[in-house]
Amino acid sequence: MTHDVGFSKIPRMSCNGNKSAGVDLSKRSFLQVISSSLVAKLVPGALHASPAAKGNRPDRRLIVVVPGGVRRQETFSETGKKNIPHLYQNLLPSSVFYANVRNDGVTSHFNSISSIVTGNWQRVDDWGMQPPTTPTLFEYARKQLGLDPGEVWLISSNKVVTEQIGVSSATAYGPSYRANVVFPKQLLVAAVEEAIGKGRQQNMADRSKVQEEIEAVLRSSNYEGLGWNIIGERQSGEMLAPVENAIQQFVRSNAPATGDQLTYFVTLEIMRKYAPSILFVNFSDIEAAHFGSYSMHVAGIRNTDRLIYELWQQTQLNDEYRGNTLMVILPEFGRDPDGSNTNGFLNHRSNDDTCRRVWIMCLGQPLSRPQVIDRPVRQVDVCPSLAVWMGCRATESAGATLAELRG
Amino acid sequence: MNQQENLPAILRKAQEDRLIERLPITFQPFLNQEISRWDTKFPYEQRYLESLIGFIDSLSPEGLADLFAGVRRLETSMGISEHQFSAQEQTMREASILSRSPHYLEWRQEIERVFQQVDHSAFAEEQARASRLRRLLLLIFPAALPVDPQSVMEQWQRGRLLRLDWSADDSPPRSIVEGILKGLPQADEQSGPGFLEEYVGRPGRSFADVWVLEPGIRLRTLLSGLQSAPPEPPRATLLSFDELKAFREGVLDHIKSMARDISDADAIYAKLRSMDVSEWCPPEVGNIPAVREFIRSLFLTGNGSPLFSNAFVEWGAVEAMAHARPTVVLAEFGLRNKPKPFTSVAVFENQEKATPQAPVPDPEGSALDAVMLAYYTWLGAARYVEYQRTACLCLFEDVPYALVAGPTEFPLWKEKEPVPPERIAAVLRSWLA
Secondary structure, eight states: OOOOOOOSSOOOOOOTTTTGOOOOOOOOHHHHHHHHHHHHHHHHTTTOSSSOOSSSSOEEEEEEEEEEBOOOGGGBTTGGGGGGHHIIIGGGGEEEEEEEEEOOOOOOOHHHHHHHHHHHHOOOTTTTSSSOEEEEOOHHHHHHHTOOOOGGEEEEOTTOGGGGGGGGTTTSGGGOOEEEEEEEEHHHHHHHHHHHHHHHEEEEEEHHHHHHHHHHHHHHHHHTTTBBBBBBHHHHOOOHHHHHHHHHHHHHHHSSOOOOHHHHHHHHHHHHHHSSSEEEOOOGGGGGGGGOHHHHHHHHHHHHHHHHHHHHHHHOOTTTTTTEEEEOOOSSBBOOOOOOOOOOOGGGOOOOOHHEEEEEEEEESOSSSSSESSSSSEGGGGGHHHHHHHHHOOOOOOOOOOOOGGO | HHHHSSSHHHHHHHHTTGGGGSSOOOTHHHHHHHHHHHHGOOOHHHHHHHHHHHHHHOOOHHHHHHHHHHHHHHHHTTTGSOOOOOOOOOOOOHHHHHHHHHHHHHOOOOOHHHHEEEEEIIIIIHHHHHHTTTTEEEEOOOOTOOOHHHHHHHOOOOOOOBOOOOTTOOOOOHHHHHHHHSSSSTTTTTTTHHHHHHHHSSSTTTTTTTTEEEESSHOOOOOOOGGGOOOOOOOEEEEEEETTTHHHHHHHHHHHHHOOOOOHHHHHHHHHHSSOOOGGGGGGHTTOOHHHHHHHHHHHHOTTTOOOOHHHHHHHHHHHHHTTTTSEEEOOOOBBBBBOTTTGGGSSSSSHHSSSSSOBBHHHHHHHHOOOOOOOHHHHHHSSGGGGTEEEEETTTTTTEEEEEEESSSSSGGGOSOOHHHHHHHHHHHHOH
16 A cells, blocks of 8 residues: 655755755765766866856756656655655755646656656657657757757656657747757667677676777767767767766766666766756666566666765765756656556556656755645646746746746 | 358358448457457457457447447547558557547547446356356465565455465475475375366366466476377466567567667567467467467567566466456466676667676565566456456465465465465365366
8 A cells, every 4th residue: 555655754954955054975975976086087188178168057057857657656655765765865855845746648758758848748759759849948948048059958868768859849949949868878778789789798798898889889870879969069079078988987886787877977977067057867767667577666766766866966066056956856657556457567558646646856946945745736837937947938838837946 | 261251150240241340440450450360369358259249230320329429529539530540450650649649538438438338238247157257366486586475465455374384394395386286196106186187177178267377387397287289179378488488589589670660660560460470489389379379469568578587477367367367377476687787778688698697596676576466466367357256375485375365255264274285275176166
C-alpha cells in the first residue's frame, strides 16, 4: 500500500541556496569535485574556458531536471522514501514542493517533455520526429531576453528524445532561437555498438580502451548519428574538449557506468564552460523499468536521487550558479499501477493517478519560504512560471504561473 | 487447405455478410487480424472469437448502429478518416495516432463499453461455467534467490505463511519442489509421477490447460510426464527462457536494426510477424502453431520478455492466462547476472558477447525482481472472472516455507503446521480433481 509522506513532520531548514547555510558535502562528492578539478588541470583548455561572451545575460540561472517516470510508491511515500534519501532528507526540507501535480497530456516521453518545455499539452509524434507545435521556454528566453546560443542547453539520456525538442514549429520563433541539444548516452551506446560490430569487444573490458572507443566515436562522427545539435559547433569544435573531459571522468571514476552518469558529467562540463542561463537535464536510468527489472528500476531511482543531489551541490560550488539558481525537479509522469493490464511499473500508459500524478521540487533562491503546496497544479504550469522567473513571458502557453516561483 | 475452409461456420458467414467492413475503422484491424490467425489461436480464444463475431453478426442493423454509435462519433471527433488506417493489421503508427488524440481516453472507455456489452450478451454463460473451475497458480522461488517470505506476504497483503516439514537429509535427497511435484520414491529410488503428470493424462485435457514457464529446464526435466513424443498430442505447454535463446536473439537482432522512426519500426514488426520462425523454435514450441505464435507475440510485445528470464516468466504467465485461460500455471523464477559496466547501456546487445568480462550473478536484484513479478503474476490472474477459484502457492526453496493465497475453500489455509511436502501434493491433487 502506498502512503503519502506526512510532509508536515519534516523539519524545516534554511534554504541551501543561501550561501551562509553552507553546503553539506559528502566525502564522495567532495572527492568527485577534487577529481574533476585534477582532470581539468590535465586536459589543456578545460578550466581555461570561460562562460560564453556575454551579450544579454540574465542574473539568474535555471536548471530543470526531468528524471523519466516514477511512481509515488517508489518515491514520496512511506514505502518509497528509502529510495530517495537525498531528495527526501537533504533537499525536501529546503524546497518549495508541489505535492499534487498532474500530467494530463500524452504520457509518452517526447510528448511529456515537450509539454513541460512549452506549457501546452503537446500531441506530436511519440518518436520525436515532429517538433513541439508551440514555442519552448528556450525560444521565449532567447528571443525575449536576447540570449546568446550558448545560454540554453538541453542534455538528455533518453534515446526517444530527439533534437526536435530544442525548437518548436511556431512561426514567430523557430531555429534562430533553438536550444543546444546533446545526448551523452547515445555516444556511449554508439561506442559500444561500434566496438561490438567491429569485433573489438575485448576493449569493453579495459577502461582506458573504453575511453578510446567513446572518444573515437565522438571525433569521427562529427555528431552525425548521435542526434546532437550544438549551434556553431561544426565550425568551432568547442565542445570536443569538455565532452572528452566528461568521458574521462566517467570512465576513470568509480561511479556507476550508466548513461545517466555520463549525462551528469557532460552537464557539469557544460556548466563550467558555458554556465548557461537555462539548462534542462533529462535522466533515464529509471526507464530500465521497461525491461521488466524492478531492481534495476529502483537502482535507477537511487542513482538519479544521488545525481540530482550532486548536481545541486555543484551549483553551490560554482560561482556562476551559487545564490542565483533555481533548480526544478519533476518526473515526466508516474508509471502504471500494480495489477493494471499494462503490466504495472514497466509502462506508463494508464489513465490512473499512479501514472498521471507527480510532484515538483523547487530549490534555490530567490524563492518564497520552503513549503509543501497541496493545491493541484499541472505540468503545463511549469513553463510559464519559469519564464516569468527568468524575466520573459510564455505568451502562447495555456498554463498558469505558480505564485511561489515568482521570486 | 485453404485457411478460409478452416473457419467455423459463424466466421465464414460473417465474412460472407461482409460484417467487418460495416464496423468502425478502429475495430476492423483487430478483428481481421484475429480471424486471419484462427488456426493459431488457443481453444479459449477461438470460443471467444466465435461468440464475439456471432453476436455482432446477429444484431439488427439498428442494434449494430447502436452498439457502435459511440465509437463512430469519437472516430469522427478524432479525425480518423483523415489518416490512412489499415483494415488488416494493427500498427504502431495507428496506435500512436490514436494515443495522441485528445479523445483517446474517451475512445478507450467506449471500446471497453462495447466489449463489456458483448461479453455480457454473448459470453456470460461460458464465463460462468469457467469461473466454477478450480485452478492452480504455483510460483517457485529457487534456492538461489534470497527471498524473505514475510516481505512477500506483506506485499500481497492477504495470504498465509505455511511452515513446511522439511528435512534436507532425506534419502535419497530431494528438493522441496521435487517433494511436492513428484510422487513418492519408488523401488528404483526414482520419484514416481506427481499430481501434475497425472492431471495432464486425464481425458479431455489439452496442451493449453497446463503451462510451465521457467528460466532453464529443471521443471521439464523433473516432470517428464508432461512431455510427449509425436505423434502423441502434446500434454502441456512447456516454455523455457534458455531453450528459446535462438528465438529471442533472432527477434532482438531485428529490433536492434530498427531506425528511430515509426515506419521503420512498423516494417520490422510486420516482417517479424510474418517471417518463418521455425528454425528458431525448439520442438515443443515449433510443433504447436498456437504456442509458436504465442511466443512470437510475447517477444513482440516486449515487457522485457526477450531480455530477462524473470520478465519472460511473468509476462508469459500473464499472457497465457489472458489468451489460453489455463487451469494450472507453474512458474519458476531465476537468477540473472548484474548489468555489465558500459556495455549494458546497449540493452539489445547480447551481453555474453559484448565484452569478455565474466558475468557476475545478482541474487539480490534477481530476488527483488522475482518478488515483484510473482505478485504481478498473481494480480494478472485476479483480473479474470475465470480465475476466481484459483489457489495460489508460492514455494520458497531457500527456507522451508510456502505462501498460500486464493479462495478460503483452499484446504491449505487451514492446514496444521508444519506441513510435509507429500501432504501439500495430496491437497493439490485433490484441488484439481
